[in-house]
Amino acid sequence: MGVVTARGKEAKEAMKKKKQNIDFKKVFVRLKDGDSVRVRILSAYDYVRYMSHGSYVHGIWTQPCLKPAGKNCAICEANDAKVEEFDGLYAKERYLFAFADIDEGMIRVFDATKGQAEQLVDTIEQYAEDLQDVAFTFKRTGNKTDTTYTLNPILRLKADDKEKFEKFNEEVVEDEFFETVLQPRTYEQQIEELKKAGFPVEEYFDVQVSDDSEDNSDDVEPISEEENPDKVF
Structure with missing residues (x-):
């Protein structure tokens, strides 16, 4: 492959693409019991599957597995080591949904377990032909294993809200948006995160991680803040 990445029409389209300026403090939809946001669903297919690692018990937040990208994944290697206290590090299936938050005026994402995703997809497909006209209330009900997330159609929007809704008429969610958000x-x-969690990294990794090594994992915004991401809802 050469250094040229696009030609002609593709190059022109690349010029038009918006620079990804994402506010990671606001982009993730995180709701408490009874909370809701009003959203527009831009298409019936604005969601992606990814493989994730996370351990609530050890303080390891949900994060993408690196293997699907063809890279070595330290958490996969830690799981394969079969250390008894760290038997929940295997990769799990999760889904990331993109919604237009009509009150915030921005595209936001929600990270879902497989079970939560199936329920959301059922609703999205039910209203697939009406997505250009119907806004939804995205609501959380319950806690822990009793948590559910629902999309309920809003029957009528006020004039001001209709204007907020129509702001997203030309909006398209690109794959690279999901890639960027997943961080x-x-x-x-x-490896630094595993050491912080108490995993014996010196025994299983050919690296040196000192106690005073700089840990930048706190600079990465958590994808999910469920009470226990190891539970399958």
Whole structure:
């Protein structure tokens, strides 16, 4: 492959693409019991599957597995080591949904377990032909294993709200948006996170991680803040 990445029409389209300026403090939809946001669903297919690692018990937040990207994944290696206290590090299936938050005026994402995703997809497909006209209330009900997330159609929008809704008429969610939002850790950051969680990294990794090494994992915004991401809802 050469250094040219696009030609002609593709190059022109690349010029038009918006620079990804994402506010990571606001982009994730995180709701407490009874909370809701009003959203527009831009298409019936604005969601992606990814493989994730996370351990609530050890303080390891949900994060993408690096293996699907063809990279070494330290958390996969830690799981394969079969250390008894760290038997929940295997990769799990999760889904990331993109919604237009009509009150915030921005595209936001919600990270879902497989079970939560199936329920959301059922609703989205039910209203697939009406997405250009119907806004939804995205609501959380319950806690822990009793948590559910629902999309309920809003029957009528006021004039001001209709204007907010129509602001997204030309909006398209690109794959690179999901890639950017997921913020995968590097192999080195994963090892630092494992050490912080108490995993014996010196025994299983050919690296030196000192106690005073700089840990930048706190600079990465958590994808999910469920009470226990190891539970399958």
